Amino acid sequence: MSDTTEATEPARSPSRRALLGWGGAGLALGAAAAGGTVAVVKGGGSDAVPAAESGAAVPFHGAHQAGIATAVQDRLHFAAFDVTTKDRAALVQLLKDWTAAAAAMAEGKTVGEGAYGGLAEAPPDDTGEALGLKPSRLTLTFGVGPSLFAKDRFGLESKRPEALVDIEQFPGDNLDPARSGGDLCVQACADDPQVAVHAIRNLARIGMGKVAIRWSQLGFGKTSSTTPDAQTPRNMMGFKDGTRNVDGTDTKALDEHVWVGAKDGSDWMTGGSYLVARRIRMHIETWDRTSLQEQEDVFGRDKGEGAPVGKAKERDEPFLKAMKPTAHVRLAHPDSNDGARILRRGYSFTDGTDGLGRLDAGLFFLAYQRDVRKGFLPIQRALARQDALNEYIQHVGSAIFAVPPGVRDKGDWWGRGLFG
Numbered sequence: 001m002s003d004t005t006e007a008t009e010p011a012r013s014p015s016r017r018a019l020l021g022w023g024g025a026g027l028a029l030g031a032a033a034a035g036g037t038v039a040v041v042k043g044g045g046s047d048a049v050p051a052a053e054s055g056a057a058v059p060f061h062g063a064h065q066a067g068i069a070t071a072v073q074d075r076l077h078f079a080a081f082d083v084t085t086k087d088r089a090a091l092v093q094l095l096k097d098w099t100a101a102a103a104a105m106a107e108g109k110t111v112g113e114g115a116y117g118g119l120a121e122a123p124p125d126d127t128g129e130a131l132g133l134k135p136s137r138l139t140l141t142f143g144v145g146p147s148l149f150a151k152d153r154f155g156l157e158s159k160r161p162e163a164l165v166d167i168e169q170f171p172g173d174n175l176d177p178a179r180s181g182g183d184l185c186v187q188a189c190a191d192d193p194q195v196a197v198h199a200i201r202n203l204a205r206i207g208m209g210k211v212a213i214r215w216s217q218l219g220f221g222k223t224s225s226t227t228p229d230a231q232t233p234r235n236m237m238g239f240k241d242g243t244r245n246v247d248g249t250d251t252k253a254l255d256e257h258v259w260v261g262a263k264d265g266s267d268w269m270t271g272g273s274y275l276v277a278r279r280i281r282m283h284i285e286t287w288d289r290t291s292l293q294e295q296e297d298v299f300g301r302d303k304g305e306g307a308p309v310g311k312a313k314e315r316d317e318p319f320l321k322a323m324k325p326t327a328h329v330r331l332a333h334p335d336s337n338d339g340a341r342i343l344r345r346g347y348s349f350t351d352g353t354d355g356l357g358r359l360d361a362g363l364f365f366l367a368y369q370r371d372v373r374k375g376f377l378p379i380q381r382a383l384a385r386q387d388a389l390n391e392y393i394q395h396v397g398s399a400i401f402a403v404p405p406g407v408r409d410k411g412d413w414w415g416r417g418l419f420g
């Protein structure tokens, strides 16, 4: 068997491909399209493969959750959930059920008993829209927000990590509570948007009566990369974004800046990371009327090559003093922030219009770090104060989550360290 998804398949949890095979002649075309060898992309760390092969499966189990240091996929569906049940045991059971479903979907399998063929009187376990699609490098990354630790909820007050701070209001913020916060989050990334959407939808379905989606965000184009050898993507402002990011194969930088260490406090978070999500609206109509010179001054890099001011190549070391004092790169650079570094993993979004004839478009900023107080916060304080980019953007949503370490094996589950 050349297909690694099928090699590990239990009998009652058929892969999307297998289902197609059983579906009869009418589905044969889809089966052929879904066929081909499915390569496995290794997780974060020194052996990560900068996978361009769309269709591959990313291992779900490991020391760290996939979807952080692993290669960035093309599409995103991010969801924040409110926990509606008051019953701790019900929440724990949900997290176990979610973990099993997430592991199956990451392998390209359906949830539970599948999308059809079960009891005719009951709704199918899987909603079905990912049948025939490859795993598409689906990663599902789970986190818990500060509100879950509130008094009189689940008895978790003493387990709240100090690093899981309440993010302050920055100058210029215009945060919408309906797009902010959340008790839990799941970040679904995949190369196929339907695979990412299917994953969130099925987790929400499993959670009915225990959790409700608070807000969600679709992202259509990655704006950063964890694989520096790959071509750097461009954001909605037309600039290369993610040039100087933490490299997903740089274990030293990851240990220093992204993974929570054993001595950082909150044992249950060792090997995990902290995620800051910001929905940043871009005033692209204003941007599009701005001169090229001003656009390049705003970032401190040129638009074509992405080279820092005064340099020729994208990867040349930036010379900060050559940039305007308000240039985004100058202000965000580690040398301006006591060495602070974050792993950026954001996506572009366009959510229709704002009713005033403008696109509701921008950057859904996602950044992982070992400690938000030494990562996002100092950088964002500097940016909020001075960044020339502020004329063209506005932060409209904000959330922070503690993202636990990876699910080790089939006996482990999302949040075991926290609730166990």
Ligand code: HEM
Pocket (backbone or CB within 6 Å): 235, 237, 239, 240, 241, 242, 243, 244, 245, 278, 280, 282, 299, 301, 318, 328, 329, 332, 333, 334, 342, 362, 363, 365, 376, 379, 380, 383, 393
């Ligand atoms: C819509 C908002 C934003 C846009 C369009 C944007 C765009 C960019 C671009 C084009 C670069 C240069 C290429 C690169 O090295 O990646 C960059 C660099 C960077 N940005 Fe942003 N960015 C935004 C918001 C933020 C925010 C909110 C933060 C963190 C609080 C941030 C942190 C950084 C960092 C750390 C760098 C690398 C600096 C360096 O080491 O040279 N950015 N950004």
